[in-house]
Amino acid sequence: MMAERQVEIDRVEREWQHLSRLVDPELPGWSRTGFSDADRAARDWLLRQMREAGLEAVQDAAGNLVGYLEGDMPGAPDIVIGSHSDTVPGGGRFDGIVGVLGAIEVARTLTRSGARLRRGLRIVDFANEEGNPQGVKLVGSRAAAGSLDAHALGSTDPEGVTLATLMERAGLRPDEVSRARWKARDIAAYIELHIEQGPHLEQSSAHIGIVTSICGISTFSLDVRGRRDHAGTMPMNVRQDAMCCAADAVLAVREVAASGAGAVGTVGQVTTSSPLTNTISEQATVTGEFRSPDLAALQDMQARFAQRTAHLDELHRTQSALTWGHFDAPTPMDERLSRLAHAASTDLGYDTLQLYSGATHDGVAIADLAPTAMIFIPSRDGRSHCPEEWSDFEDVERGINVLLETVLRIDASL
Numbered sequence: 001m002m003a004e005r006q007v008e009i010d011r012v013e014r015e016w017q018h019l020s021r022l023v024d025p026e027l028p029g030w031s032r033t034g035f036s037d038a039d040r041a042a043r044d045w046l047l048r049q050m051r052e053a054g055l056e057a058v059q060d061a062a063g064n065l066v067g068y069l070e071g072d073m074p075g076a077p078d079i080v081i082g083s084h085s086d087t088v089p090g091g092g093r094f095d096g097i098v099g100v101l102g103a104i105e106v107a108r109t110l111t112r113s114g115a116r117l118r119r120g121l122r123i124v125d126f127a128n129e130e131g132n133p134q135g136v137k138l139v140g141s142r143a144a145a146g147s148l149d150a151h152a153l154g155s156t157d158p159e160g161v162t163l164a165t166l167m168e169r170a171g172l173r174p175d176e177v178s179r180a181r182w183k184a185r186d187i188a189a190y191i192e193l194h195i196e197q198g199p200h201l202e203q204s205s206a207h208i209g210i211v212t213s214i215c216g217i218s219t220f221s222l223d224v225r226g227r228r229d230h231a232g233t234m235p236m237n238v239r240q241d242a243m244c245c246a247a248d249a250v251l252a253v254r255e256v257a258a259s260g261a262g263a264v265g266t267v268g269q270v271t272t273s274s275p276l277t278n279t280i281s282e283q284a285t286v287t288g289e290f291r292s293p294d295l296a297a298l299q300d301m302q303a304r305f306a307q308r309t310a311h312l313d314e315l316h317r318t319q320s321a322l323t324w325g326h327f328d329a330p331t332p333m334d335e336r337l338s339r340l341a342h343a344a345s346t347d348l349g350y351d352t353l354q355l356y357s358g359a360t361h362d363g364v365a366i367a368d369l370a371p372t373a374m375i376f377i378p379s380r381d382g383r384s385h386c387p388e389e390w391s392d393f394e395d396v397e398r399g400i401n402v403l404l405e406t407v408l409r410i411d412a413s414l
């Protein structure tokens, strides 16, 4: 039952080139941050592409582009495919974009070949997946899942501008965001094609990755209190040096994370309120996060890090307060959908690997609503969220083929 339907990868590459020009010239890399002028221009253009592909397409109150290809069985829940087209500041040209252009190409390929699905096919470009200065990620997919609440819309950037205001300035209607909400009973499946953003597929020479779980994230802040003393006169063995305790805490994060499969831990920031070179630090703050695709492993890292910081206080005669911030549990992907995608990929002759996702995706929000699966393609050198981000178009083509074949199999398994 292999499809003879031919994906037009040259066309996808041309569209990708066009989208690569719709970026903010004042920011480094390929920046198209959510709700910016460049983002608006890109989504206006993508909306036209969806319509030219024969989709009934609209932009909803949250800024999501939703295109629709009708199926033969009215009332049957839809299959949803897509991703996001915004980027981080200084980002690349593939993260998210591959999944949006790939989804449009799937619809076009079906239409071109005269294939009819039984289910409706929804093509989506989720608004502002990457987040904003207000600190809210997955804006559009959370709106679709009904989890973009007043608290999120009221979040402010350092200048006090709310997310709602940012969206209004982009011509959207945050007050009507509830109208962007999807009904769970209308969605049979959500499948997202995305770049891996890590090195595993490339290292194992696999063409396609099927995601088992999207990592959970636990953020923390460690506030260390020491004692301010003279850097020249206070002997080493009686110091209460907050900076030394903070330094050990950074290394403790690395050690705690090194023990679990797929676990990672990162300290992105260490600050001190006493930044003087001739004075022993009386205070330091260590801010970081742990991630794991496994809930028990994530909780275990939390417990072990808490133990380690208590021990470090004894060692450095300091007093630390550990505060846990956001906790997002890992999101397992739907097993049945993932099996269908895996079989589609291997039947197409592609070397296929199961892997977890260390990065968050719109699928985290949509998994609350519908069975969700993700298809990954390799990222050169595992690089992402940087201008060097690259995936070969042979891999993009394979990814779109797997997406198309998975859609056909889900439709056939009704």
Ligand SMILES: [Zn+2]
Binding pocket: 084, 095, 096, 129, 194, 361
């Ligand atoms: Zn992404």
